[in-house]
Amino acid sequence: MKGWILDLYPGLPGEMVVWLKLEDGATRRLVDRWSPSLFVASDSRADLARLGESVDVRNYGRFTRLVQKRERLTDREKSEVLEVCVLDATKTVELARRIERTSSFGGLRIYNCDVPPAQSYLYELDLFPMALCEVEEGREGLSWRLRDDAWALDYDLPPLRTMKLEITVSKSGVIAKPGDPLESIRLDDGQEVIDGGPEEEKILRLVERVREADPDILLTRDGDTFLFPYLLARAARGGVADVLVLGRDADVLRPPDRPGTSYFSYGKILFKPSSFKLYGRVHLDASSSFSYSESGMEGLIELSRVCRQPLHTSSRASIGKALSSLQFYHATKREILIPWKPVLAERFKSRADLLVADRGGFIFEPKSGVHEGVAELDYSSLYPNIMLKKNISAETVKCACCPDSTNRVPELGWNVCEKTGIVPAAIEIIVKKRLDYKKLKDGAEGELKKRYEGRQGVLKWLGVTTFGYLGFNNAKFGRIDAHIAVCAWDRKVLVHAMRIAERRGFNVIHGIVDSLWLKKRGADDEDYRELRLEIQSETGFEMSYEGIYKWIAFLNSRVNPALPVQNRYFGAFRDGRTKVRGIEARRHDTPHAFLMCQEDILALMKKADSVEEVRAKVPECVEVFERYAGMVNRREFQVEEMVFSRNISKEPRGYVNDTLESGVVRLLLEEGAALHQGQGISYVITDFYSRSKRVMPAESLEGKRCYDTKRYVELLGQACSTMLQPFDPQMTAERLLGDLRAKSHHQL
Numbered sequence: 202m203k204g205w206i207l208d209l210y211p212g213l214p215g216e217m218v219v220w221l222k223l224e225d226g227a228t229r230r231l232v233d234r235w236s237p238s239l240f241v242a243s244d245s246r247a248d249l250a251r252l253g254e255s256v257d258v259r260n261y262g263r264f265t266r267l268v269q270k271r272e273r274l275t276d277r278e279k280s281e282v283l284e285v286c287v288l289d290a291t292k293t294v295e296l297a298r299r300i301e302r303t304s305s306f307g308g309l310r311i312y313n314c315d316v317p318p319a320q321s322y323l324y325e326l327d328l329f330p331m332a333l334c335e336v337e338e339g340r341e342g343l344s345w346r347l348r349d350d351a352w353a354l355d356y357d358l359p360p361l362r363t364m365k366l367e368i369t370v371s372k373s374g375v376i377a378k379p380g381d382p383l384e385s386i387r388l389d390d391g392q393e394v395i396d397g398g399p400e401e402e403k404i405l406r407l408v409e410r411v412r413e414a415d416p417d418i419l420l421t422r423d424g425d426t427f428l429f430p431y432l433l434a435r436a437a438r439g440g441v442a443d444v445l446v447l448g449r450d451a452d453v454l455r456p457p458d459r460p461g462t463s464y465f466s467y468g469k470i471l472f473k474p475s476s477f478k479l480y481g482r483v484h485l486d487a488s489s490s491f492s493y494s495e496s497g498m499e500g501l502i503e504l505s506r507v508c509r510q511p512l513h514t515s516s517r518a519s520i521g522k523a524l525s526s527l528q529f530y531h532a533t534k535r536e537i538l539i540p541w542k543p544v545l546a547e548r549f550k551s552r553a554d555l556l557v558a559d560r561g562g563f564i565f566e567p568k569s570g571v572h573e574g575v576a577e578l579d580y581s582s583l584y585p586n587i588m589l590k591k592n593i594s595a596e597t598v599k600c601a602c603c604p605d606s607t608n609r610v611p612e613l614g615w616n617v618c619e620k621t622g623i624v625p626a627a628i629e630i631i632v633k634k635r636l637d638y639k640k641l642k643d644g645a646e647g648e649l650k651k652r653y654e655g656r657q658g659v660l661k662w663l664g665v666t667t668f669g670y671l672g673f674n675n676a677k678f679g680r681i682d683a684h685i686a687v688c689a690w691d692r693k694v695l696v697h698a699m700r701i702a703e704r705r706g707f708n709v710i711h712g713i714v715d716s717l718w719l720k721k722r723g724a725d726d727e728d729y730r731e732l733r734l735e736i737q738s739e740t741g742f743e744m745s746y747e748g749i750y751k752w753i754a755f756l757n758s759r760v761n762p763a764l765p766v767q768n769r770y771f772g773a774f775r776d777g778r779t780k781v782r783g784i785e786a787r788r789h790d791t792p793h794a795f796l797m798c799q800e801d802i803l804a805l806m807k808k809a810d811s812v813e814e815v816r817a818k819v820p821e822c823v824e825v826f827e828r829y830a831g832m833v834n835r836r837e838f839q840v841e842e843m844v845f846s847r848n849i850s851k852e853p854r855g856y857v858n859d860t861l862e863s864g865v866v867r868l869l870l871e872e873g874a875a876l877h878q879g880q881g882i883s884y885v886i887t888d889f890y891s892r893s894k895r896v897m898p899a900e901s902l903e904g905k906r907c908y909d910t911k912r913y914v915e916l917l918g919q920a921c922s923t924m925l926q927p928f929d930p931q932m933t934a935e936r937l938l939g940d941l942r943a944k945s946h947h948q949l
């Protein structure tokens with residue numbers, strides 16, 4: 202039988218269920234005989250032997266044996282550990298806890314127990330999701346032959362059937378609650394609507410329709426946080442919960458075993474709801490899938506294939522989890538055990554080390570403000586390339602085995618291992634495939650271009666995340682020293698590039714992390730391309746040339762130690778393109794009306810060929826501001842265009858200060874909403890300067906234009922001032938608002 206691996210998960214104890222999508226479009230449910238193993242290490246062989254005979258291990262285990270593995274990432278030699286093959290794949294963590302708790306021996310170290318079983322299965326058999334395979338069913342289980350390659354760029358995929366599911370609720374209050382009745386169910390953007398009749402019947406018709414259409418992917422919005430929990434509650438109320446089957450397996454829809462979790466990412470708390478699984482189908486929740494919303498289905502499939510993580514799992518928010526999976530795969534191949542809790546401790550650092558180390562990535566910004574005729578050169582994926590080429594990994598920096606290594610970290614002099622580390626081993630596919638897709642993308646058009654774009658997009662995020670995880674103490678293979686080593690290399694490479702440019706008579710205007718802005722009187726594209734080649738060959742890292750700006754405005758970078766250095770600038774190239782980074786027009790949390798206003802201002806500015814010409818356009822830009830302010834005052838914007846989005850930064854019940862965020866959270870809690878730290882909320886400012894009712898949750902205001910016009914005009918003034926002030930220091934938000942008030946008085 203030949204087909205693609207669509208979904209896989211543990212079935213009955215001792216079984217792994219794999220759904221295969223066949224070439225003729227049909228699907229097959231296959232069952233393999235397989236169980237995952239956890240590993241236990243101890244300094245005492247006698248303790249391991251006694252553990253192997255213990256009641257717990259005999260109850261949970263399918264078999265035990267002593268095997269040779271590398272216990273730590275830094276171990277050159279293998280050592281003997283106890284393998285416990287756990288019959289029921291869903292019970293590995295449970296057994297690990299029992300071993301830890303009931304163990305009277307002490308000093309037992311437990312490994313691999315929290316690697317998701319479906320992933321262990323893929324690593325062990327060297328398979329990956331959406332891989333084309335041949336498979337035979339035998340008495341001993343399945344035997345696989347891979348007819349695909351995770352490195353392939355143009356791979357065949359089966360056509361997948363998608364069904365989009367939405368519901369409407371008859372709301373009694375501000376937000377929909379499980380107590381409110383179901384109004385209707387919409388399938389595929391309203392191609393089919395299930396309404397009328399008792400509620401139970403609507404739910405049963407949904408079950409029937411899903412079974413008939415048999416989609417591979419069920420697409421929802423808020424399926425994890427609202428749609429499925431709500432459907433489940435209504436089905437239970439109507440007595441039909443026992444027939445609410447939406448997956449391909451005969452299982453009824455069940456709430457997830459674990460509640461969602463809040464986690465820390467780049468200085469922000471994020472919330473990841475537990476996911477509703479539809480066994481045999483992929484449940485894609487567009488609102489909780491970062492990779493899907495950024496890179497579409499093409500990106501998601503690429504992510505799944507490269508990281509060897511089931512589609513359903515990859516579709517959920519954390520790209521860090523996907524990256525970990527790729528690193529676990531490489532660890533498994535090298536027979537390195539995966540610690541249950543991260544262990545690699547920080548080694549002692551001297552004060553001098555700390556001072557040098559804490560400098561972070563490269564920043565050079567002596568000349569904020571506006572410039573003309575500046576060109577931009579960017580290093581492509583510099584951090585991932587540093588990790589790959591300089592072999593930076595948790596276990597390679599200051600390794601014990603190669604004190605005399607010639608590979609040394611700049612400024613700090615730390616030795617780096619001569620053996621390839623696990624992080625560079627895992628990142629190779631990310632860096633190389635991304636480069637290939639970028640090249641393919643440039644030569645492609647239409648759908649094909651979009652496909653390559655989606656795929657290179659997720660690889661880019663994986664690269665960025667690899668760097669983030671390298672310094673993250675909670676990551677299994679993270680260590681701050683490795684993070685520091687990458688930053689030191691970054692500074693060295695950028696300073697080197699600056700020196701080359703200066704030697705060639707270019708002036709360095711601005712630089713940050715992996716980009717340089719340069720200027721030289723009379724220089725044209727050809728001169729910059731030549732310089733690019735020279736820097737590339739001397740520093741050993743690939744660069745791209747972005748073009749020459751007619752004018753560019755640099756705002757001060759916001760430097761927050763918890764966040765990656767963020768560059769803020771906007772400008773217009775000679776060929777008519779514009780580039781905007783770090784200001785409202787690029788952000789997804791700002792009201793759409795502000796974005797449109799800034800874009801209209803940029804459209805005016807981009808016609809200007811010099812700073813002087815932009816200055817001459819400032820009065821016209823002020824008119825844009827006034828036009829938008831007028832539209833706000835006359836409430837011409839829909840409420841949807843006025844929405845702010847935030848992630849809840851505190852425990853929902855732990856707010857003390859009266860902020861807009863706390864106001865929304867309090868309202869939602871009063872309405873009975875289940876909120877978690879890190880969860881996304883959206884709100885509209887309704888009466889900023891009053892004591893109560895300052896904000897409202899966006900979902901409660903559909904169709905009502907009751908926003909606080911005064912406050913929105915003030916904020917709009919700030920957004921416009923961000924763009925105008927670099928060209929005219931007088932154009933503060935206060936000035937814009939004052940002039941506006943004066944004019945409206947005059948008109949009266």
Ligand SMILES: [Zn+2]
Pocket residue numbers: 600601602603617618619620
């Ligand atoms: Zn070494």
